[in-house]
Amino acid sequence: MVSRRDFFLGASAITAAVATSAVSRVSLAGIPEAVSQSSADTMPPLQPQSGRPYNPVVTLNGWTLPWRMNNGVKEFHLVAEPVVRELAPGYKAHLWGYNGQSPGPTIEVVEGDRVRIFVTNKLPEHTSIHWHGQRLPNGMDGVSGLTQPAIPVGKTFVYEFEARRPGTFMYHPHADEMTQMAMGMMGFWVTHPKGHHPLISEVDRDFCFLLNAYDIDPGAHTPKIMTMLDFNLWTFNSRIFPGIDPLVVRHNDKVRIRVGNLTMTNHPIHLHGHEFEVTGTDGGPTPVGSRWPEVTTDIAVGQMRQVEFLADEEGDWAFHCHKSHHTMNAMGHDVPTLIGVDHRGMTRKIAKIIPDYMVMGERGMADMAEMQMPLPANTAPMMTGDGPFGSVEMGGMFSMLKVRKDQPAGDYRDPGWYKHPAGTVAHEWTGELAKPARSSEAGGQSMPLKQPLSEPVEVQVRKPSGHDGH
Numbered sequence: 001m002v003s004r005r006d007f008f009l010g011a012s013a014i015t016a017a018v019a020t021s022a023v024s025r026v027s028l029a030g031i032p033e034a035v036s037q038s039s040a041d042t043m044p045p046l047q048p049q050s051g052r053p054y055n056p057v058v059t060l061n062g063w064t065l066p067w068r069m070n071n072g073v074k075e076f077h078l079v080a081e082p083v084v085r086e087l088a089p090g091y092k093a094h095l096w097g098y099n100g101q102s103p104g105p106t107i108e109v110v111e112g113d114r115v116r117i118f119v120t121n122k123l124p125e126h127t128s129i130h131w132h133g134q135r136l137p138n139g140m141d142g143v144s145g146l147t148q149p150a151i152p153v154g155k156t157f158v159y160e161f162e163a164r165r166p167g168t169f170m171y172h173p174h175a176d177e178m179t180q181m182a183m184g185m186m187g188f189w190v191t192h193p194k195g196h197h198p199l200i201s202e203v204d205r206d207f208c209f210l211l212n213a214y215d216i217d218p219g220a221h222t223p224k225i226m227t228m229l230d231f232n233l234w235t236f237n238s239r240i241f242p243g244i245d246p247l248v249v250r251h252n253d254k255v256r257i258r259v260g261n262l263t264m265t266n267h268p269i270h271l272h273g274h275e276f277e278v279t280g281t282d283g284g285p286t287p288v289g290s291r292w293p294e295v296t297t298d299i300a301v302g303q304m305r306q307v308e309f310l311a312d313e314e315g316d317w318a319f320h321c322h323k324s325h326h327t328m329n330a331m332g333h334d335v336p337t338l339i340g341v342d343h344r345g346m347t348r349k350i351a352k353i354i355p356d357y358m359v360m361g362e363r364g365m366a367d368m369a370e371m372q373m374p375l376p377a378n379t380a381p382m383m384t385g386d387g388p389f390g391s392v393e394m395g396g397m398f399s400m401l402k403v404r405k406d407q408p409a410g411d412y413r414d415p416g417w418y419k420h421p422a423g424t425v426a427h428e429w430t431g432e433l434a435k436p437a438r439s440s441e442a443g444g445q446s447m448p449l450k451q452p453l454s455e456p457v458e459v460q461v462r463k464p465s466g467h468d469g470h
Helices: 004-008 025-031 177-182 342-352
Strands: 068-070 075-087 092-098 107-110 112-119 130-132 155-164 167-172 186-192 205-214 233-236 249-250 254-263 267-271 277-281 295-301 304-311 315-321 382-387 391-392 398-404
Touching: 068 233, 167 177, 167 254, 167 277, 167 304, 186 205, 186 254, 205 249, 254 295, 267 304, 295 304
Parallel strands: 075 112, 107 186, 205 254, 249 398
Antiparallel strands: 068 075, 075 092, 112 155, 130 167, 167 186, 205 233, 254 304, 267 295, 267 315, 277 304, 315 398, 382 391
């Protein structure tokens, strides 16, 4: 693992790359060393030490890949390999990724950069990389069998193209895609504008992350790659709440959040306390006339969305997918609804056979956040996360936007819980409650029946067995 000091200086406490026999003549100059990262912390932005200047992004629970300049070309080295990703503290999964992590490191370049990416394959099967949303030569598009031969095990291929347009992109395999993406192979790509752009604003904080999902049985480590929709772990950058870091900003910062979706379903991403505008997609910045205020934007499969807002409300604001099952961890979906069922008699009988038997679900599922029931090893609770007022009862795709007046510019450290001004927290009402108004007291029907019914009439509905007589 690279030390923080060496990583941010762009220096070289590194992991050496492997075979180069498939590399073109650029290998004569030697390929860049492959930097690896194992920490699941959100790393500070990587300030450019060479090439064109830009305002760097912050990858939620991730990092940016260092590069070297070689005769005016920006060179990167990605290593496709099995990785161990910590989904939440104490909960780890065996995934496939790049440079020690899943998702892989974010690649940041500037519009007009000549980019050269070396890709070394340490997976147990062939692979490739597709540069999602990029304009580039057809042979660099990364679709194995169609635009290139697949990268064999142990070999290194090189991709080279110009970053022709600014925007929000991603990279992922186009070889055995079902397996490799289900195992976590993906990464973010940001191309910054080379100068002032009429549709791209200057911002104070710029965050990015990918939506991905896994189906990992409780107690297991490896995702089930055949799952189509019934996933049990919904993640931001392969992290589940409460393992997802907050998005920390300074009061009145202009904030940009870039999100890409590589799951198998759409995600309505919702921000509390603020309104934002969708300012870009993987197709580029959106025209100003097409923007309107939102608090939720739906991100379909394979799409990118870039939103911007002014963080002008202090507090700890929830930020999450609005599909309720996507803010839970390791939950089963074939569970009957038991709300309102009286278990008491049955519980007494079962407890004679199974002394530790517990009733669940008769009052709702909130009890799941409070029960200290034993779990299989390497499993996260379904509902978790303790806030300043008790259990948050969330998991999965959930985090917080933390807005503070005293947060220093450029400081991404967690400031702790928001201290609410006196009288601004919802609390129990201890006064008298007014008698509720009933509909019968508010007035009768609009006009009396001309012929009042002497007694109630029961309507009889006949369901015909065939298609005759109706």
